[in-house]
Amino acid sequence: MPLPPIDTDYLVVFLSELLNTPSPTGYAYRAIALTEQALGAFPSLELGRTRKGALVATWRGANNDAPRALTAHADTLGAMVKEVKPNGRLKLTKIGGFAWNTVEGEGCTVFTRKGQPLRGSLLLVKASSHVHSTQVGDLKREDDTMEVRLDARTHSADDTRAQGVDVGDFVSFDPRLEITNGFVRSRHLDDKACVACILAAVKAISDAGLRPAQDTTFHISNYEEVGHGAAAGIPAQVSELLTVDMAAVGEGQASDEFHATLCVKDSGGPYHHGLSERLRELAETHAIPYKVDIYPYYGSDGEAFWRAGGDVAVALIGPGVDASHNYERTHLEALTATAQWVAAYLLSE
Ligand SMILES: [Zn+2]
DSSP, X not given: OOOOOOOHHHHHHHHHHHHXXXXXXXXXXXXXXXXXXXXXXXTTEEEEEOTTSOEEEXXXXXXXXXXXXXXXXXXXXXXXXXXXXXXXXXXXXXXXXXXXXXXXXXXXXXXXXXXXXXXXXXXXSSOOHHHHTTHHHHSOOOGGGEEEEESSOOSSHHHHHHTTOXXXXXXXXXXXXXXXXXXXEETTHHHHHHHHHHHHHHXXXXXXXXOOSEEEEEEEESSGGGTOGGXXXXXXXXXXXXXXXXXXXXXXXXXXXXXXXXXXXXXXXXXXXXXXXXXXXXXXXXXXXXXXXXXXXXXOHHHHHHHTTOOSEEEEEEEEEETTTSSEEEEHHHHHHXXXXXXXXXXXX
């Protein structure tokens, strides 16, 4: 049976909304709520939240003897205010694993506890070439050498606190989304691209009047970037967990921006061979453009569930994303391939 068609316009519109919804890990509720609202359009899905704040949607399948789960994460890299500095600027602490130079110069939003969110930008403490000359290039980018310059009249810590800013406020970096010639360039495609691919697959199956082959749980994680997102929230009776997360593109990698990738091994070791083989066969049956790859510095929510004691087969697929945890980019071809692969898996006996 051919796969139902993927509505790429729907995929791109939802992805754009999701990318433009700030959701650093620990403060991802807006992205979870947006995804919940979008899944609410499909009446066959039962929606719920875990106590930790993840979104869980279940779809009754034709069978329930081997129930399945899929996970993707809506949380992203970001930061938190570590100190309000004497000059009124903010020292940050990172949320998730990235290098400061990847967000240097980026616009950001500080979410204050009581007041309005404040805008600003992340800069080197010695930012001006006319003042600091070669130090602008030479200074090592570290927690102590980066600061947020708020777009507010603040000259002291007290001025800044008077704006409602304090230690512990979440900070999001602007995604700077742009879509050109099928390329989707944005921060946080990891892993919002895959949340959108899952939704597009659900829509394709739903629009065709079909349902999954097995009872299926969709787990939209809110703590993946710090390593324990899917440690909770996957039902115990599930026999397989398909993790949908970005593929690492770069020198020496098989993945690219025009294919979906099956990851067979990452920093956490090999994925489940039997489930990975089935996914390869599904991709071949349905002529889905795919690659097989190994990610050298990478962990997934599937492994988080394994480490938490999950007794399931785990596999990992996702679109190729260039410059991950930096200013990322993928292509519609990789997104469509991933959505098709998810649909193929959901419908497979
Ligand atoms: Zn990810």
